[in-house]
Amino acid sequence: MAESPPVVIWEREVRSLLNYSELIQRLEWALGKFSKRDSAEVIQPVRTTVPLQKHNGFFGVMPCYMENDGILCTKLVNFYNRPTGSTLPSTQAIVMLLDPEYGNVKAVMNGEVITVMRTAAVSAISAKLLMRTDSEVLTILGTGKQATSHYDVFTEIFKFKEVRVWSRSKERGVTFAGTLNGPVTVCESVEEAVKGADVIVTVTRSTEPVLFGQWVKPGAHIAAVGACRPDWRELDDTLMKQSVVYVDSREGAMTESGDVVLSGVQVFAEIGDLINGTKPACKEKTTVFKSLGLGVEDAASAQLVYDKWKSNVM
Numbered sequence: 001m002a003e004s005p006p007v008v009i010w011e012r013e014v015r016s017l018l019n020y021s022e023l024i025q026r027l028e029w030a031l032g033k034f035s036k037r038d039s040a041e042v043i044q045p046v047r048t049t050v051p052l053q054k055h056n057g058f059f060g061v062m063p064c065y066m067e068n069d070g071i072l073c074t075k076l077v078n079f080y081n082r083p084t085g086s087t088l089p090s091t092q093a094i095v096m097l098l099d100p101e102y103g104n105v106k107a108v109m110n111g112e113v114i115t116v117m118r119t120a121a122v123s124a125i126s127a128k129l130l131m132r133t134d135s136e137v138l139t140i141l142g143t144g145k146q147a148t149s150h151y152d153v154f155t156e157i158f159k160f161k162e163v164r165v166w167s168r169s170k171e172r173g174v175t176f177a178g179t180l181n182g183p184v185t186v187c188e189s190v191e192e193a194v195k196g197a198d199v200i201v202t203v204t205r206s207t208e209p210v211l212f213g214q215w216v217k218p219g220a221h222i223a224a225v226g227a228c229r230p231d232w233r234e235l236d237d238t239l240m241k242q243s244v245v246y247v248d249s250r251e252g253a254m255t256e257s258g259d260v261v262l263s264g265v266q267v268f269a270e271i272g273d274l275i276n277g278t279k280p281a282c283k284e285k286t287t288v289f290k291s292l293g294l295g296v297e298d299a300a301s302a303q304l305v306y307d308k309w310k311s312n313v314m
């Protein structure tokens with residue numbers, strides 16, 4: 001009912017309502033709609049970001065309206081470049097689902113779970129579309145929250161023979177390995193971790209390149225998830241220039257991605273173009289999927305949480 005106060009669906013409940021197979025389906029659907037650039041399907045501007053200079057962070061506002069589907073949503077997200085050793089969280093978020101006709105907020109949800117799960121699910125979609133079918137080795141660079149969700153979804157939906165992980169500190173790598181639901185090889189250096197890898201996920205808070213083209217096997221697929229500011233990098237120019245570059249949003253990449261903007265590469269396609277069949281998947285080439293995170297991904301995920309929550313309470 002329009003007058004009811006918003007329901008609050010928090011961390012544990014959001015986690016229990018989401019699973020990767022449903023999330024992947026919904027996100028493929030949403031990314032395909034986004035790339036049609038049809039305003040009745042999706043209106044989603046590039047995220048507005050307000051610098052929190054004193055705290056080395058950014059406040060992001062991520063609205064999205066899907067008129068044909070009656071979904072109106074916004075995420076509020078704070079993300080920080082915390083100094084090493086800081087115990088403060090690097091991402092905090094809430095997601096609000098609104099009634100587009102009445103204008104009220106229907107639900108307020110924990111946004112951290114949605115953010116870690118939908119980001120990992122979108123990277124998995126990129127790998128489904130762009131990695132070679134004989135891929136055997138997955139490498140994850142970084143050992144934070146996104147590293148965990150990426151490990152979970154990649155090992156759930158693909159069958160890699162080996163998963164490797166690298167952290168700047170070996171000790172953190174070993175601790176991280178102990179938290180996972182499966183085996184992983186902890187590597188001492190990025191070069192060792194990515195040697196011969198078929199799929200590489202970069203989920204660091206680095207602002208300088210950590211992954212260099214000279215180390216990457218030709219034909220590998222890279223899902224680059226960190227470096228979400230125009231002056232931040234995770235990948236070097238060589239890697240960007242030797243790869244076919246896919247993004248979640250062209251406008252987002254040209255505004256927010258240091259790896260795209262500073263290397264001067266051309267974006268080849270959006271992931272939604274692949275889903276819609278309007279651009280090809282160049283699997284035989286080295287491919288980079290530069291992920292920045294979209295409001296439409298949060299909207300589709302939040303609607304899924306809400307639909308499942310409603311079917312549980314009715």
Ligand SMILES: NC(=O)C1=CN([C@@H]2O[C@H](COP(=O)(O)OP(=O)(O)OC[C@H]3O[C@@H](n4cnc5c(N)ncnc54)[C@H](O)[C@@H]3O)[C@@H](O)[C@H]2O)C=CC1
Pocket residue numbers: 079090091115119142143144145146147167168203204205206207208210224225226227228291292293294
């Ligand atoms: N593309 C997207 O949709 C999203 C991207 N992100 C970004 O993904 C990245 C990872 O996020 P979380 O896992 O939540 O962060 P986190 O703080 O949990 O983990 C970050 C990891 O990066 C490592 N790290 C920090 N500085 C580094 C450096 N200079 N070189 C190498 N490693 C370094 C840390 O040790 C840690 O392992 C962040 O940059 C975040 O802003 C977050 C949410 C969505």
Ligand SMILES: O=C([O-])C1=[NH+]CCC1
Pocket residue numbers: 077079091115228292293294
């Ligand atoms: O999509 C998202 O929520 C974010 N992308 C970069 C930091 C947070």
